[in-house]
Amino acid sequence: MPTPVKSVLPVVLLGCGGVGRYLLRHIVSCRPLHANQGVAIRVVGVADSSSLLVADDVHSSGLDDALLTHLCAAKAAGSPLSSLLGQVSGNYQLFRNPEARSKVIDAATKLGRTTGLVLVDCSATYDTASLMKDAVDHGCCIVLANKKPLTGPYEDFQKLVSNFRQIRFESTVGAGLPVIASVTRIIASGDPVSRIVGSLSGTLGYVMSELEDGKRFSEVVKTAKSLGFTEPDPRDDLGGMDVARKALILARLLGQQISMDNINVESLYPSELGPDAVSTEDFLESGLVQLDRSMEERVKTASSRGNVLRYVCEIGSKGCQVGLKELPKDSALGRLRGSDNVVEIYSRCYESSPLVIQGAGAGNDTTAAGVLADIMDLQDLFQRTA
Amino acid sequence: MPTPVKSVLPVVLLGCGGVGRYLLRHIVSCRPLHANQGVAIRVVGVADSSSLLVADDVHSSGLDDALLTHLCAAKAAGSPLSSLLGQVSGNYQLFRNPEARSKVIDAATKLGRTTGLVLVDCSATYDTASLMKDAVDHGCCIVLANKKPLTGPYEDFQKLVSNFRQIRFESTVGAGLPVIASVTRIIASGDPVSRIVGSLSGTLGYVMSELEDGKRFSEVVKTAKSLGFTEPDPRDDLGGMDVARKALILARLLGQQISMDNINVESLYPSELGPDAVSTEDFLESGLVQLDRSMEERVKTASSRGNVLRYVCEIGSKGCQVGLKELPKDSALGRLRGSDNVVEIYSRCYESSPLVIQGAGAGNDTTAAGVLADIMDLQDLFQRTA
Numbered sequence: 001m002p003t004p005v006k007s008v009l010p011v012v013l014l015g016c017g018g019v020g021r022y023l024l025r026h027i028v029s030c031r032p033l034h035a036n037q038g039v040a041i042r043v044v045g046v047a048d049s050s051s052l053l054v055a056d057d058v059h060s061s062g063l064d065d066a067l068l069t070h071l072c073a074a075k076a077a078g079s080p081l082s083s084l085l086g087q088v089s090g091n092y093q094l095f096r097n098p099e100a101r102s103k104v105i106d107a108a109t110k111l112g113r114t115t116g117l118v119l120v121d122c123s124a125t126y127d128t129a130s131l132m133k134d135a136v137d138h139g140c141c142i143v144l145a146n147k148k149p150l151t152g153p154y155e156d157f158q159k160l161v162s163n164f165r166q167i168r169f170e171s172t173v174g175a176g177l178p179v180i181a182s183v184t185r186i187i188a189s190g191d192p193v194s195r196i197v198g199s200l201s202g203t204l205g206y207v208m209s210e211l212e213d214g215k216r217f218s219e220v221v222k223t224a225k226s227l228g229f230t231e232p233d234p235r236d237d238l239g240g241m242d243v244a245r246k247a248l249i250l251a252r253l254l255g256q257q258i259s260m261d262n263i264n265v266e267s268l269y270p271s272e273l274g275p276d277a278v279s280t281e282d283f284l285e286s287g288l289v290q291l292d293r294s295m296e297e298r299v300k301t302a303s304s305r306g307n308v309l310r311y312v313c314e315i316g317s318k319g320c321q322v323g324l325k326e327l328p329k330d331s332a333l334g335r336l337r338g339s340d341n342v343v344e345i346y347s348r349c350y351e352s353s354p355l356v357i358q359g360a361g362a363g364n365d366t367t368a369a370g371v372l373a374d375i376m377d378l379q380d381l382f383q384r385t386a
Numbered sequence: 387m388p389t390p391v392k393s394v395l396p397v398v399l400l401g402c403g404g405v406g407r408y409l410l411r412h413i414v415s416c417r418p419l420h421a422n423q424g425v426a427i428r429v430v431g432v433a434d435s436s437s438l439l440v441a442d443d444v445h446s447s448g449l450d451d452a453l454l455t456h457l458c459a460a461k462a463a464g465s466p467l468s469s470l471l472g473q474v475s476g477n478y479q480l481f482r483n484p485e486a487r488s489k490v491i492d493a494a495t496k497l498g499r500t501t502g503l504v505l506v507d508c509s510a511t512y513d514t515a516s517l518m519k520d521a522v523d524h525g526c527c528i529v530l531a532n533k534k535p536l537t538g539p540y541e542d543f544q545k546l547v548s549n550f551r552q553i554r555f556e557s558t559v560g561a562g563l564p565v566i567a568s569v570t571r572i573i574a575s576g577d578p579v580s581r582i583v584g585s586l587s588g589t590l591g592y593v594m595s596e597l598e599d600g601k602r603f604s605e606v607v608k609t610a611k612s613l614g615f616t617e618p619d620p621r622d623d624l625g626g627m628d629v630a631r632k633a634l635i636l637a638r639l640l641g642q643q644i645s646m647d648n649i650n651v652e653s654l655y656p657s658e659l660g661p662d663a664v665s666t667e668d669f670l671e672s673g674l675v676q677l678d679r680s681m682e683e684r685v686k687t688a689s690s691r692g693n694v695l696r697y698v699c700e701i702g703s704k705g706c707q708v709g710l711k712e713l714p715k716d717s718a719l720g721r722l723r724g725s726d727n728v729v730e731i732y733s734r735c736y737e738s739s740p741l742v743i744q745g746a747g748a749g750n751d752t753t754a755a756g757v758l759a760d761i762m763d764l765q766d767l768f769q770r771t772a
Contacts, residue, residue, distance in 0.1 A: 030575075189755035349746065355563065370575065
């Protein structure tokens with residue numbers, strides 16, 4: 001006999017493209033597992049960039065699993081949420097922007113201080129930040145896979161983490177890898193974290209480790225693109241801004257009151273080859289090769305010292321740096337091959353030899369799994385019913 | 387202005403030798419940090435193997451920090467708890483065994499279903515198991531660094547984890563390394579863990595990696611002993627039982643309903659050289675060298691295949707094995723040097739490349755830090771007061 005459900009977690013999801021869609025699939029497929037653990041996740045609303053699908057009565061019911069499954073299929077096919085209207089029956093309503101936003105606030109207001117609500121942000125925009133801040137004011141819990149609300153003005157970060165037990169953001173750094181959770185544990189135990197060094201871009205991890213074999217930079221980047229490891233324009237990876245956002249989140253987690261402006265970010269291409277000057281096509285065809293020579297020299301210089309080059313973020317007493325760094329071949333970061341992420345955490349307990357966490361740090365499935373683990377980790381804040 | 391305290395966590399600690407003593411020190415030194423996080427840990431009782439020191443009124447007050455500091459100093463000097471009686475003033479009482487045990491149950495009964503209570507086991511005995519089970523019945527939370535209550539009869543394990551949100555046991559495996567927390571997250575996200583492979587003995591990790599350099603087994607074990615890496619009788623490490631206990635905890639966490647009897651444990655010494663047949667001194671002087679030849683051969687055979695030997699536990703669909711295993715030189719386990727622990731976790735999300743967690747897996751400071759992180763992780767189950 002399964003354990004009767006004890007905790008109900010109402011959820012509103014912002015962003016149901018890649019990660020969000022996988023999250024909904026995971027929620028539906030995990031129902032029996034979660035019931036065994038005494039938890040039921042009730043999805044009361046799902047929003048994409050233009051609309052919100054919300055349950056008729058958010059207090060008493062959620063969107064049913066058949067609807068969520070339809071929704072996932074529609075999003076996978078590239079259709080917007082609004083395409084479901086009229087096609088699928090059920091006890092839901094659809095609101096378009098800008099009304100959709102106020103309806104999310106409605107749900108947050110209704111549920112935040114009664115049953116509780118988890119507002120989950122799997123979008124990739126800065127636009128959700130004010131919504132998330134409002135939700136915090138209404139007593140809601142917050143789970144983010146979206147880095148942007150945490151990497152805007154410091155005041156926004158401060159606001160979002162002001163009730164630290166009600167926010168989780170594991171999937172903003174290293175997808176599902178337990179980096180934030182581990183750093184949070186270490187800090188809570190009074191073991192001061194002195195330094196974090198990480199390779200937090202699967203793309204750049206792959207590129208830098210391939211260079212060791214004597215391959216040319218331009219070739220490796222093109223191969224990475226053909227393997228689907230890069231953004232459509234590889235400069236979005238090579239510029240380092242995505243790594244910088246993750247570094248900023250870690251730095252702020254360690255208590256550094258800094259912003260993107262305070263981070264030294266080394267771009268692997270010069271501004272003359274930037275998106276404003278050169279098209280993606282031209283960059284791939286004739287821009288990249290211009291970088292081969294200098295990269296080859298840097299790799300050789302490192303190698304002559306027994307080191308390898310890695311694109312890392314480093315957060316420590318001197319602030320936060322993002323860029324290429326020479327590292328010993330036999331360190332956790334130096335040994336890294338392929339597209340895994342690696343994070344080294346140094347503290348009193350992990351002083352001479354760091355705590356190392358390594359594994360796949362990207363992918364919709366893994367990122368969504370991290371978000372779901374975060375949601376489940378909030379369960380004790382929700383009322384239990386016998 | 388510091389945040390006013392919101393959650394009070396009453397704690398009774400069993401075992402205040404090595405790890406327990408460090409825990410008390412950490413609790414005292416973390417007061418300002420925890421106050422900032424809205425948490426106050428109230429130590430209402432501390433027990434060693436013969437006595438219990440308990441606050442006069444467990445409902446309203448704890449043992450004060452001056453007393454806890456005295457207590458740590460006494461235990462560090464090898465004195466029993468009872469030596470404090472009369473020497474240190476304060477609002478506490480001291481009970482000796484067997485009365486001490488019933489007084490712990492008293493506190494559990496009084497606090498378990500009212501303010502809540504965390505019963506922390508930092509002892510190293512099976513004797514606490516029934517006490518911990520009683521505490522579960524009284525609604526208490528449980529935190530263990532002690533492996534033994536979790537590695538006795540399966541029914542005991544089942545009872546202790548029956549309310550899974552109220553138990554933490556991170557420090558039973560890999561000290562403070564976030565192994566249990568990470569596996570629990572992965573399971574909660576519906577990502578089924580298929581296999582865990584780990585090097586969970588710093589001693590055996592050190593011994594096996596040193597053998598690669600061509601050193602003799604007997605020499606390496608003696609060096610490990612002189613460095614303080616082994617138990618007083620190194621056979622306590624070489625027999626593999628400590629690793630087997632950790633493996634059993636991981637296997638049970640993955641849902642395997644097994645017991646120690648079901649684990650194949652390879653001992654690195656034969657029964658003819660066991661404690662019943664040979665004294666520690668004789669084992670070190672003349673027993674160990676008898677093992678050099680066969681170990682040398684096994685290391686060479688592995689090396690000829692590009693592999694290294696590691697003493698690992700492996701938990702998977704075929705149950706649970708503990709012993710020497712040939713592993714690729716360039717795997718996370720194969721690359722391991724020194725006394726770090728390493729755990730590789732395989733699941734759907736971490737299928738071809740595992741999630742790897744590596745770092746110091748022993749030491750009182752680190753183990754106590756893991757226990758404190760566990761206690762802090764329970765805070766949402768305790769009443770908050772404005």
